[in-house]
Amino acid sequence: MLLRQDISKSLYSGLGAAHFALLFAIWSLLAYGHLVPASLLPTPGEVARTAIEMIQDGSLVEHALVSTFRVTSGFLISAVIAVPLGILMGTWKWALGFFEPMFGFVRYMPASAFIPLFILWLGLGEPEKIMVIFWGTFFQQVLMVMDVTKNVPLELIEVSYTLGAKGFSVFNRVIIPASLPGIVDTLRITFGWAWTYLVVAEIVGASSGLGYAIMHAARFGHTGKIFVCILTIGLLGMITDLIFKFIYNVLFAYQRRGT
Template sequence: MSATMTEENSKASTRPSLLSRPMGVLAINVAAVVAGIALWAAVTTQGVVGLPTPLAVAHQAVIQAQNGLLWSDAAASLGRVFSGFALGIAVAIPVGFLMGWYRTARGIIEPYVQFFRTIPPLAIIPLAIVTMGIDETPKIFVIFLASFLSSVIATYQGVVNVDKTLINAARVLGANDFAIFRRVIVPASLPYIMVGVRIGLGSSWATVVAAELIAAQSGLGFRMQQAQLYYDLPTIFVSLIAIGVLGLIMDRIVITLDNTMTAWQEKL
């Protein structure tokens, strides 16, 4: 009898729970969003806070979608974020590997990285305007800087935290430095790198609004600034929600890539 109960308990423990199923997680996500919107509607309809109702924001979103402003602003912001983010990640990953693999490179690069990490990317905007003008270059540069500084440390930590037993085992088996780097260091660092990519993506979206204050003529941040002048709260909310939705979609894409590239890793 006890053996049968133990076997049943073992099967139950290995059975995927609701939270471990993709559809179960999706259902919880949808329920959380619906509950949030309902709470928003309740507090704004009763006049508890001076914010627009969900219906007012939805109506403004429809107007902007019909006249094309929402799509053009979203495309402009998305293009800037993607350009700066892609450049930042492309530079951060090799620099992080250099810092982690070579002590000399670490000694040269790390002081500069740590120095600029203490300076908010937004503080670079005046310098970027003076040196790069007011076109797209300074906007992309400050986004690049935000994503680079957020990602390079994660990559560096991924390299230095690789289990030394794996490296020693590879050396015993006759692997040279290049083989160890390619077959041990890179795969073992991928979870850290992908965390850095996600943080860099969030930093890019957090910076785009301020970046679009640099003489922009389009973009979600630019639209929010214009709406602020006329106290147009529904338009501000539309831009905020658009930024959140675009950022969420890009983050889910990164998570999918992470799950594919680190399928070997045990995860909860």
């Protein structure tokens, strides 16, 4: 097979399903074969029973809704600021020179290190948890949007000038449309990152949420609940990813990819 050669959608889906099946088989072998203690690795059956119990008593849905609200709020606040700023930095060098050094510096600082400050500034309520999601997402997001905008071909801009476009019309009619597919893809990727900060955001001062449920279950050794909550986070993240892929394919049908 040639490098980067396209494959059929059925083969692509089949390979993905095979990967999940392989992981499930390994999990089942380790758990049912008692190769790993049950206190460390619950069986798939136990995880399924725990999930049903948590659905029936409403706790799983409650935790999932709270966490979805926190992640979505932090992500949206980040996107509203990061997308225009990233476009600005990718279009004008003065903005790039002013913002990039500091953003490049701050993005290496872990969001968890700022939790004590966020608690002092915002308290233990929802704003603190949303801020952790925002902080963990924003700096990567703005730099990725900047890169997308910077990569608009210079030839495209020069042609627009040749055809008579001037000033803001080049920005509005050339740079923005050319950048938009990459920006939507960046939002899809960074929404996934936002989910990875959930447990960190809910580790302090929370009484609900999937991250809180994971930490609470860990205190009492309920590995089944830990697995249920982790898998739920993965499922919610996958759903948001599919939503963004759907939006991408609807808005940019001319750029549809094999994936």
